[in-house]
Amino acid sequence: MTTSVLAETLRKHSKLSESKIAKVVAAYKPFPTKHNQVLVRKGDIAKYLYFVEKGYLRVFVTDASGNQFTRFLIEQGMEGTAFPSFISQNVSSASVQCVGKAEVLRISYDELQKLYRAVPEFERPYRKIIELAYVASIYRIESLISMNARERYIQLLREKPKWVQQLPANVIAEYLGITKETLSRLKSAK
Amino acid sequence: MTTSVLAETLRKHSKLSESKIAKVVAAYKPFPTKHNQVLVRKGDIAKYLYFVEKGYLRVFVTDASGNQFTRFLIEQGMEGTAFPSFISQNVSSASVQCVGKAEVLRISYDELQKLYRAVPEFERPYRKIIELAYVASIYRIESLISMNARERYIQLLREKPKWVQQLPANVIAEYLGITKETLSRLKSAK
DNA sequence: CTTAGCTGTTGATAAATGTCAAAAAAATCA
DNA sequence: TGATTTTTTTGACATTTATCAACAGCTAAG
DSSP states (O other), X not given: OOOSHHHHHHHHHOOOOHHHHHHHHHHSEEXXXXXXXXXXXXXXXXXXXXXXXXXXXXXXXXXXXXXXXXXXXXXTXXXXXXXXXXXXXXXXXXXXXXXXXXXXXXXXXXXXXXXXXXXXXXXXXXXXXXXXXXXXXXXXXHHHHHOOHHHHHHHHHHHOHHHHHHSOHHHHHHHHTSOHHHHHHHHHHO | OOOSHXXXXXXXXXXXXXXXXXXXXXXXXXXXXXXXXXXXXXXXXXXXXXXXXXXXXXXXXXXXXXXXXXXXXXXXXXXXXXXXXXXXXXXXXXXXXXXXXXEEEEEEHHHHHHHHHHOGGGHHHHHXXXXXXXXXXXXXXXXXXXXXHHHHHHHHHHHOHHHHHHSOHHHHHHHHTSOHHHHHHHHHHO
């Protein structure tokens, strides 16, 4: 039986047989990364979808003054990339980077299309993933338009305590849409 | 040949035959609405997906003090509802309301599932719709975390000038995540 | 056509958050 | 380990945005 976070995740979220799981897992290739390695650079086309076996990836954009803003954090057991670029195969406005050390698998756009043909039942979990990612983004929009910095921080602390523990404060701040100084003050105030 | 905004939209975004288009269109029922009518109330389960033939719908949430925040605006030719509730068939944290007068069609969750079985090629445009909605929400998150109120307003003016012209200022303000006073000042300042 | 209620504007002020600079603390790697 | 770099905290101050209140304009329905 295949053992990997990817295999575990497929068992948990789909009803694929062990042989189909093995096929899917075989299509994702381990991709060795260095500390903070950039996987997709702004201006590139996102050719790969990344599955996180260990650690975190961040998807971020940069403004004219060089400030960085974290669009998404991808944790162990999740997959992602610069999504708009990946589905359209156009250049990406965002970059994707490992947060510190991370272990990832990757599958190319073309290989993924082949996989859909080889394992048609894999389409359903894929669509579910997109739906869930969409729902998550709806709630993120909701908190960004309706809550202030403190409320958003408290919500993150409640819903993703591990992120706050494990990720550098500046990454958390970028994700919340505030500066690292403001986050630091929120922490010390309570 | 069926004539409706829905039929037009299907012709434009899919390769369905006229007979399939007729089937899809037949499954969506006209739903008469009053001025500012609420279609989904917070606490309800979103049982219907709404297609906008004319006007706009807004999806909004309310905070403890009764302030409203517009999560999404749905314009002519688009469809939507309280999406997280619709796909999970759980109670909704958001409400859906007509902005002024609107003409809508609707299809129930169950009828939609039947439609997928009756017209399997309809699944693909549905998935595309979700993917596009997801991409749109990614860009919305991006502007909320990386831009200030003025920048977001200018971007909206550039990308959706009609919304700014046609929708009440307080709805635009809620969509931008700012107060109506701040929006009013942004307008007069330039 | 008129009035009651929304909708939008403006002013004064307060609160939240950002910016810049510097010091302190922590993490990395040679 | 020690040196170097990166991250985090703190302070002073500036800017942005919200809040509250008053008023003006508009609009929909009688």
